[in-house]
Amino acid sequence: MTAQNPSAQKTPDQGTSDHSTGMSYLDSLPKRLVTVMLPLLVFVFVLLFPFYWMAITAIKPNHQLTDYANYSPLWVVEPTLEHIRYLLFETSYPGWLWNTMLISVCATFISLVTSVFAAYAIERLRFHGSRWVGLGIFLAYLVPPSILFIPLALMVFKLGIYDTKLALILTYPTFLVPFSTWLLMGYFRSIPYELEECALVDGASRWQILIQVLLPLSVPGLISAGIFSFTLSWNEFIYALTFIQSSENKTVPVGVLTELVRSDIYEWGALMAGALIGSLPVVILYSFFVEHYVSSMTGAVKE
Amino acid sequence: MADIAAPGARARSRSWWSGIGQGRHVLGLLFLLPAAVFLLLFLTYPLGLGVWLGFTDTRIGRDGVFVGLENYELLWIDSVFWLAVFNTLLYTTGASILKFGLGLWLALLLNQHLPFKAFFRAVVLLPWVVPTVLSAIAFWWIFDAQFSILSWALIKLGLIDQNINFLGDSTNARASVIAANVWRGIPFVAISLLAGLQTIPPSLHEAATLDGASGWQRFRYITLPMLSPIIAVVMTFSVLFTFTDFQLIYVLTRGGPLNATHLMATLSFQRAIPGGQLGEGAAIAVAMIPFLLAAILFSYFGLQRRKWQQGGGD
Numbered sequence: 010m011t012a013q014n015p016s017a018q019k020t021p022d023q024g025t026s027d028h029s030t031g032m033s034y035l036d037s038l039p040k041r042l043v044t045v046m047l048p049l050l051v052f053v054f055v056l057l058f059p060f061y062w063m064a065i066t067a068i069k070p071n072h073q074l075t076d077y078a079n080y081s082p083l084w085v086v087e088p089t090l091e092h093i094r095y096l097l098f099e100t101s102y103p104g105w106l107w108n109t110m111l112i113s114v115c116a117t118f119i120s121l122v123t124s125v126f127a128a129y130a131i132e133r134l135r136f137h138g139s140r141w142v143g144l145g146i147f148l149a150y151l152v153p154p155s156i157l158f159i160p161l162a163l164m165v166f167k168l169g170i171y172d173t174k175l176a177l178i179l180t181y182p183t184f185l186v187p188f189s190t191w192l193l194m195g196y197f198r199s200i201p202y203e204l205e206e207c208a209l210v211d212g213a214s215r216w217q218i219l220i221q222v223l224l225p226l227s228v229p230g231l232i233s234a235g236i237f238s239f240t241l242s243w244n245e246f247i248y249a250l251t252f253i254q255s256s257e258n259k260t261v262p263v264g265v266l267t268e269l270v271r272s273d274i275y276e277w278g279a280l281m282a283g284a285l286i287g288s289l290p291v292v293i294l295y296s297f298f299v300e301h302y303v304s305s306m307t308g309a310v311k312e
Numbered sequence: 313m314a315d316i317a318a319p320g321a322r323a324r325s326r327s328w329w330s331g332i333g334q335g336r337h338v339l340g341l342l343f344l345l346p347a348a349v350f351l352l353l354f355l356t357y358p359l360g361l362g363v364w365l366g367f368t369d370t371r372i373g374r375d376g377v378f379v380g381l382e383n384y385e386l387l388w389i390d391s392v393f394w395l396a397v398f399n400t401l402l403y404t405t406g407a408s409i410l411k412f413g414l415g416l417w418l419a420l421l422l423n424q425h426l427p428f429k430a431f432f433r434a435v436v437l438l439p440w441v442v443p444t445v446l447s448a449i450a451f452w453w454i455f456d457a458q459f460s461i462l463s464w465a466l467i468k469l470g471l472i473d474q475n476i477n478f479l480g481d482s483t484n485a486r487a488s489v490i491a492a493n494v495w496r497g498i499p500f501v502a503i504s505l506l507a508g509l510q511t512i513p514p515s516l517h518e519a520a521t522l523d524g525a526s527g528w529q530r531f532r533y534i535t536l537p538m539l540s541p542i543i544a545v546v547m548t549f550s551v552l553f554t555f556t557d558f559q560l561i562y563v564l565t566r567g568g569p570l571n572a573t574h575l576m577a578t579l580s581f582q583r584a585i586p587g588g589q590l591g592e593g594a595a596i597a598v599a600m601i602p603f604l605l606a607a608i609l610f611s612y613f614g615l616q617r618r619k620w621q622q623g624g625g626d
Contacts, residue, residue, distance in 0.1 A: 077464055082464055156597040158581070183355045288442040295438075295441045
């Protein structure tokens, strides 16, 4: 007892004198500014600067773009909408936007419907071998498009759908279905099984349970899977680059890269405007559903 | 609604219950059918077809014949292929280490009590949300040989005398593509690890603090062990995506200068699509599979060991 007393008296002393041992909210303000806020602001600056640079380039008149001696590159004098006008009215850009939208919506819809059924079957019906199918779905998620595009290109060609939007609508679910199924499996698991048992006892069929009990409860999960699938389809590049040849069927990422970049003269203004406008739909979607987005990203990783 | 539907449903319920053992399996397979057809047709079959193509001399517009290991023998003595393997490993290792270090740091920063925390978290994810190709185009402009904003800023600060040739020089080009990849990859690592950090009970840190543990000790003996399972998963994904990366390189350098940034994926594309040698391209793609399997197995067994350790510890 006597031996413990000095040490017990010493502890609060230590806590006040040595900041590093204190709980973080006990740290002094100046120290927190340097160790937390400063690095964080540097991170945010670096992560956001390319967007600022895109935006400022998109509205800069051509003569200011490369004249760093007379104009500060970080700011714009006399902003212009010329690049955006050129992009929207003198290129196929609006068509690419429409293609990307159509392909993403169709691929997302197909993937969601098939994934809901698959996830329900694996997670709730627990048929023979459902565990193995679940594992297979996860492994399918790990197969990268860059080792599939060559055989898929051959298949697309043989099926006669080369250079059509259908080729992309049919191939995008290869990476969307495993992801969405995996996500929805996790979501279905979190819904109490008792709810289903109640419905079963009341005489509901499995179909009714799925449509009337499980799906209404899974709306957040469906939104997560949906917006994530939409974003993945919108951002897809290698399939779109390989399977599409003609300008009127291209998606935004492929169109901007292959059609707006011409030989020697890079039209940086129009390129940046194209990149910015092409990013807008997913950014807007993201800003409305940040929480769903984060949960789908971390949900896929957690399991 | 439920009351009206009830009588009909109740009449059916007896036959349903009697057949539940059977029906569950049949229904399960039926529900699985659409996804299974899709994945077998457009994922499993092409995977097999890709392996087969690697053993043929298929070209665009001409069916190939079986040539055994000829493609692989040619690749074995192909210095460009080995350079691509080296580049891929360098790119993956460099980018993954940086992404992990910086991502973990950012996650720890975001885990602090901060004003505008939700705003910071939302903003940080942006690089990961926008299409890679489009942000890569922005980096292309940032890395421009003549009008790079980075060169301009460094000259203004008096750190360098002349423009940096970001994408024209082998070493610079490698560093530049890794930097762009890290920029895009940090948010994924940071936000995933942040989710893991938030599951660590604060009581552990409080207890350790009362026992006199320093900040570094708490990080080393509490945060890191508690976080390690999620680190393993996140880094597996990160390594897989980095290893098979295509878009960034295709936009920024197309493999140049002098193949210094050619990855296996970009080399495979170049040989197969513009070059027309589907068989050879497929062989390069197949050559990536052992590396991917190694990465997956490594993290899988890494995870297993930790589970066992945790079980033993308890």
